[in-house]
Amino acid sequence: MSQEASETRTRTRTRQAVDREGRPEPHRLQGWLAVASVTIGVLALILGWIEETHFPGAVAGLIGLPLSLYSQMISATTNERWLNVIGMVTSFLGISFALNNGGFTL
Template sequence: MAQAARPHRGLLSFLDTDGKAHPVENRFAAATLLIGVIAFITAHFPGLHLVSSWTGLVGIVTGLWGQLISATTGERFLLIIGLGAAGVGFYLGMAHGGLFGGVLG
């Protein structure tokens, strides 16, 4: 019954399946998921290609770094979902106008 007495450690504590706290890894997973969702949603509007391409690129970088330092399966699950959404957002943003959108030329 030791697990019943374990205190609640935070909003993302369900990702700590090994019983240890991983605050940095959990924040990377949550940030990647949030950034990926933003990139995915904004990619469906061609006028927001700057937002979708840049957030997609940032989501890919944070997701890859998060995969490198992740400690539990739950973190990796959220990272993969976020990476997929960020990748779709990035590539659709690039197709709609790219990172600079005609500013350079």
């Protein structure tokens, strides 16, 4: 009895989502969201740092921060979580620099 319970427990731990051919299904959405959060975060950081481009930097930071927070919430692997944290920090710094340089004023 305990052996059956042990086998059932190990089988449920290793179960993954699989596609039609039996291969493990990758986390495409989570991966794309993690890359997008880093890209938008770096863009916000660069645009927020430059005084003439403070408005697009503030907008990019305003988009990047909630995106990276949502991406962190649904992430499945450690690599995605690392990218999400980098995206969060760069988005926050980008919007902070942009607000210091003029924020949402045109």
